[in-house]
Amino acid sequence: MMLKDIELGASKAGLEQAASPAFKGVYRFLTNSSAIRWAAGLIFPIGLLYLWQISVEKNWVNPLLLPAPDLVWTALKDLYSSGELWSNLRVSISRIGYGFTAGILLALALGLAMGLSKRVEAYLWPTFKVINLVPVVGWIPLLILLVGIDEALKIILIAKAALVPMTINVFKGVRNIPQQLTEVADVYQLGPWSTFKNVVFPGAFISFIGGLRLSLASAWGALVAVELLASSEGIGYVMVYGRQIFQLDVVMATVIVIGLVGFAFDSVISLVQKQFRGWNQNQS
Numbered sequence: 533m534m535l536k537d538i539e540l541g542a543s544k545a546g547l548e549q550a551a552s553p554a555f556k557g558v559y560r561f562l563t564n565s566s567a568i569r570w571a572a573g574l575i576f577p578i579g580l581l582y583l584w585q586i587s588v589e590k591n592w593v594n595p596l597l598l599p600a601p602d603l604v605w606t607a608l609k610d611l612y613s614s615g616e617l618w619s620n621l622r623v624s625i626s627r628i629g630y631g632f633t634a635g636i637l638l639a640l641a642l643g644l645a646m647g648l649s650k651r652v653e654a655y656l657w658p659t660f661k662v663i664n665l666v667p668v669v670g671w672i673p674l675l676i677l678l679v680g681i682d683e684a685l686k687i688i689l690i691a692k693a694a695l696v697p698m699t700i701n702v703f704k705g706v707r708n709i710p711q712q713l714t715e716v717a718d719v720y721q722l723g724p725w726s727t728f729k730n731v732v733f734p735g736a737f738i739s740f741i742g743g744l745r746l747s748l749a750s751a752w753g754a755l756v757a758v759e760l761l762a763s764s765e766g767i768g769y770v771m772v773y774g775r776q777i778f779q780l781d782v783v784m785a786t787v788i789v790i791g792l793v794g795f796a797f798d799s800v801i802s803l804v805q806k807q808f809r810g811w812n813q814n815q816s
């Protein structure tokens with residue numbers, strides 16, 4: 533038995549030495565836990581795509597209501613080749629940029645103010661809570677009367693959607709700073725800026741990154757909702773236009789684009805979040 537084990541080990545070693553670098557790279561990729569998770573995550577969408585195709589082929593659903601995957605793919609290619617997809621997507625991303633930035637800056641001010649001062653929290657938290665409980669769509673009639681249906685409406689609603697998660701995260705991040713750190717700052721009689729730089733900022737930074745991820749997802753959802761209701765351009769408008777002319781392949785194509793862009797945004801913030809994992813431990 534020992535001799536067989538030795539021979540088996542020797543043969544494995546010989547195979548590893550003879551394996552090409554490309555084969556070793558593929559082997560490492562396949563045995564990587566991240567690759568396994570990605571592969572597992574693809575099982576459901578592939579199965580859903582297969583069920584979609586079978587449902588159309590077997591006439592389980594009306595093809596006019598659920599176009600075949602190849603028709604949706606053709607519509608997606610047509611939108612891309614005509615430039616309509618990129619021109620409208622560029623408008624939507626521009627709106628996200630302005631509204632998200634405005635919402636994050638206001639959220640930082642509110643979150644820090646309420647987190648650092650219980651008096652400010654007593655004044656502002658009830659009003660903030662009421663604003664939070666009203667959904668984005670609920671503000672549209674009032675804002676249309678105040679600012680019309682131009683870009684200001686979209687940017688304000690996107691900013692509101694980004695404002696709430698970030699404010700809550702920053703507020704909780706400041707309040708969760710260990711009391712020992714604030715006591716040390718008091719002992720050394722640090723000024724407001726020095727206290728913020730050495731205590732508040734490191735202590736609340738992880739909460740800030742987490743708030744970015746939630747706020748971006750909320751802002752992207754608000755953008756699509758606003759463009760569906762009141763817009764003449766943007767990716768949401770393309771979806772509405774496809775529904776109006778009963779081109780459901782275009783509708784499904786825009787649904788896929790919206791999902792992929794949202795997933796890309798979330799993946800970028802997730803990578804940033806991983807880079808700063810352990811920030812608090814490094815700062816302590």
